[in-house]
Amino acid sequence: MTELYEKILSEKKIAYAVFSSQYFVEEHSRYFVKLMERPVTRGVTVLWDLFPELVGSEDQVEGVLQGKQRRFTLEKISKFTEQVKLRYYNLILLPFKKAGVNQILCIMNDTTFETSLEQRIQQQQHEIKLLESTLTSAIPPLSSGLVGDSPKIEIVRKFITKIADIKSTMILLEGETGTGKNLVARMIHNQSALAKSPFIEVNCASIPATLIESEIFGYERGAFTNATSSKHGLLEEADGGTFFLDEISELPVALQSKFLSFLENKTFRRLGSTLERTVSVRIIAATNHNLLQAVERGEFRQDLFFRLNVVSLRLPSLRELGTDIISIADHFIHIYAFDFKKKTLRLSEAAQQKLLSYHWPGNVRELRNVIERAVIFADGEEIEPDHIVLVEEPKIEALSPERPLLPDAATSLYEMEKEIIQRALKQAKGNQTRAARALGLTLDTLRYRIKKYRIHL
Numbered sequence: 229m230t231e232l233y234e235k236i237l238s239e240k241k242i243a244y245a246v247f248s249s250q251y252f253v254e255e256h257s258r259y260f261v262k263l264m265e266r267p268v269t270r271g272v273t274v275l276w277d278l279f280p281e282l283v284g285s286e287d288q289v290e291g292v293l294q295g296k297q298r299r300f301t302l303e304k305i306s307k308f309t310e311q312v313k314l315r316y317y318n319l320i321l322l323p324f325k326k327a328g329v330n331q332i333l334c335i336m337n338d339t340t341f342e343t344s345l346e347q348r349i350q351q352q353q354h355e356i357k358l359l360e361s362t363l364t365s366a367i368p369p370l371s372s373g374l375v376g377d378s379p380k381i382e383i384v385r386k387f388i389t390k391i392a393d394i395k396s397t398m399i400l401l402e403g404e405t406g407t408g409k410n411l412v413a414r415m416i417h418n419q420s421a422l423a424k425s426p427f428i429e430v431n432c433a434s435i436p437a438t439l440i441e442s443e444i445f446g447y448e449r450g451a452f453t454n455a456t457s458s459k460h461g462l463l464e465e466a467d468g469g470t471f472f473l474d475e476i477s478e479l480p481v482a483l484q485s486k487f488l489s490f491l492e493n494k495t496f497r498r499l500g501s502t503l504e505r506t507v508s509v510r511i512i513a514a515t516n517h518n519l520l521q522a523v524e525r526g527e528f529r530q531d532l533f534f535r536l537n538v539v540s541l542r543l544p545s546l547r548e549l550g551t552d553i554i555s556i557a558d559h560f561i562h563i564y565a566f567d568f569k570k571k572t573l574r575l576s577e578a579a580q581q582k583l584l585s586y587h588w589p590g591n592v593r594e595l596r597n598v599i600e601r602a603v604i605f606a607d608g609e610e611i612e613p614d615h616i617v618l619v620e621e622p623k624i625e626a627l628s629p630e631r632p633l634l635p636d637a638a639t640s641l642y643e644m645e646k647e648i649i650q651r652a653l654k655q656a657k658g659n660q661t662r663a664a665r666a667l668g669l670t671l672d673t674l675r676y677r678i679k680k681y682r683i684h685l
Contacts, residue, residue, distance in 0.1 A: 234258055241338035249293060249330050251275040263317060263336055265307075275332070279319065281305050293332050295323040304343055306450075314456055316343040347456055374408075374415070375559045376552030380544040384412065387541050392419040398491070400476075400536045401514040403543030406591030409514040410474060412543060417470040422510060425469030428462050433475040441483050442499045451500025461498065463490070467507040476513040476536065477522055481529070488532045511536075518672040525676065546588040546595060554580050556592060560599040561611070568603055576610045586618050589661065594619075646681040649674070653683070 234257060237243065243260035245253055245268070253273045261268050264278060275289070276282060281302055282289055291297030300321040307315050317338045324333035374381055391399060399416065401409040410429065417427045435443055442451070446461030463471060473479070479487065490496045491511065495504045513536050522528035546553060557575060565573050575583070579602075588594055602615040649667070656663040664674040677683075 238262075243336040243338075245278075245334045245336075246324060246326070247275050247332040247334060251289075251332070253278075254326075254331065260336065263315075263338060275334070279305075281319075289321060289332070292321045292323055293330050295325075295330065298323070304339065315340045344456070374411075375556045376549055377555070378549050378552045380548055381552060384541065384543065388412065388415050388419060391539060392416050393421060395420060395422060395510040398536055398538045399510075399512045400519075400538075400540040401512065401543060402519075402540060403514075403516065404545050404591055405516045406593030407516075407543040407545060408592050409516075409543055410472070412541070413470070413472045413474075413512045413514065416512065417472075417510075420470075420510075422469050426466050427470045427472065428466035429472045429474060430462055431474045433478040437480045437483075440480065441486070444483075445486070445496050445498055447499035448501045451498075458498070463496065463507055463509065464505070466509045469509060471509040471511055473511070473513045475515060477515045477517040477519060477528060481527065484529045484532050488529065488535060491532075491535050518670065521672045521676060525679070546591040551584070553583055553588075553595070557583055557595060557599055560596050561603060564600050564603040570603060570606070571609060573603060573606055574610055576612050578613045579611050579616055582613045582616050582618075589619075645677070646683065649677055649681065650683060653678075 237257055238259045241259075243257050243263050245256035245260050248254050251274050253268055253270050253275075255270065256268055266278075267273075268278070279302075285300070288297060288300045292300050302319045304316050305319055307317075315338070317336050317340070320335040320337075322333045322335065324331045374385060391397065399413075401412055403409055413429075414427060417423065430444065432440065442459075442461070444461050444463055446459050446464060449456065449458045486496070494508070495506050497504060519528055519533050519537070523530045523533050546556075549556075554575065561573050561575070565571070583595075590597075598616060598618065601617060602611045606612070606615050649663075652663040652667050653660070656666065660674055660678075661671055664671045667674065669677075
């Protein structure tokens with residue numbers, strides 16, 4: 229019967245061992261020795277020698293031995309075999325009594341195949357995302373250049389021409405969401421001598437904080453549980469070209485120090501490595517937040533801000549471009565008319581006025597989406613106002629003060645400002661963007677005051 233049990237356990241890749249109250253091996257299955265790949269001697273081999281991963285968990289192990297804890301589990305423990313192959317297994321400790329004496333039953337489940345398969349799937353999914361990101365960044369959104377001839381667009385053009393071939397200088401692009409910061413970064417790259425070199429874009433807001441360091445700097449085999457092989461980081465992928473960090477304000481504070489060190493010394497270490505590596509890349513960063521205010525709030529390192537802010541450009545919002553809005557809309561109309569196999573379309577006078585009178589909170593990105601829908605539903609040769617669907621925000625009524633303009637002796641300026649902000653937020657139904665607009669503040673300033681006055685939303 230023992231042979232039958234051994235055969236079943238081996239087939240299911242399960243092994244067991246029993247440890248005494250002094251944590252010595254009392255008995256074990258044959259497959260247990262095979263998994264451990266080392267001699268296991270009864271009454272001599274100790275639990276801690278076999279499983280150093282349990283060091284630090286002595287209280288839990290003791291709880292299992294005394295029957296106070298029903299089980300203790302460690303999943304996906306990794307060990308290198310004598311052939312330098314990585315093996316994974318789950319470890320379960322259970323209370324066990326023999327002849328009234330407390331012991332520990334240790335069950336091992338070999339999960340090498342399943343874990344390796346999961347890692348391959350995760351790696352392939354990650355590679356697909358990187359390829360999609362590379363493909364997206366390789367094709368500028370709908371345009372390889374800037375449309376419009378307003379003074380503010382001319383300033384952007386001149387900036388790109390001036391800075392394109394000065395690859396050693398760091399660039400900070402600022403502006404609202406949807407103003408085309410990634411397009412300008414791509415144009416700087418394409419107009420420089422680096423045009424045929426890699427352009428690697430990283431959106432700091434789209435990568436979990438726990439993964440962003442390994443994504444940017446890479447990692448060595450064994451640096452963490454699923455690191456079965458070494459991997460280049462995106463910095464190394466960008467070597468010789470341009471490294472664009474979008475939403476730099478979302479870079480975790482803990483990682484900002486390491487990135488600053490790279491900017492200063494041009495060297496870095498992969499996760500889990502002591503080897504210094506060097507790359508030659510142009511750094512372009514972008515943000516839709518006020519970094520100086522983030523510094524004041526302690527959310528962004530001051531030294532990193534000054535290191536990034538060598539050359540900066542604020543991209544204008546769409547509502548600042550005047551009649552360029554029509555030129556940009558015409559540009560999108562030509563593109564989508566071609567894509568959707570439509571006849572030549574143009575904006576009617578009324579449609580143009582509707583576009584010019586809108587405030588465009590989503591900027592060029594919002595305009596592109598509006599025009600795409602309008603082209604789809606336009607039947608004749610003109611796009612009419614009805615084809616243009618805009619996100620209409622409810623207007624906030626003027627804030628008529630409920631108190632006298634001058635505070636009485638019992639009311640401080642602090643309290644009045646707090647109350648006005650609370651009323652604006654209430655009328656805006658919690659929408660901070662609309663409340664900020666009604667108060668004549670920037671969104672960042674409003675958020676700072678919400679935090680300052682500890683206003684609960």
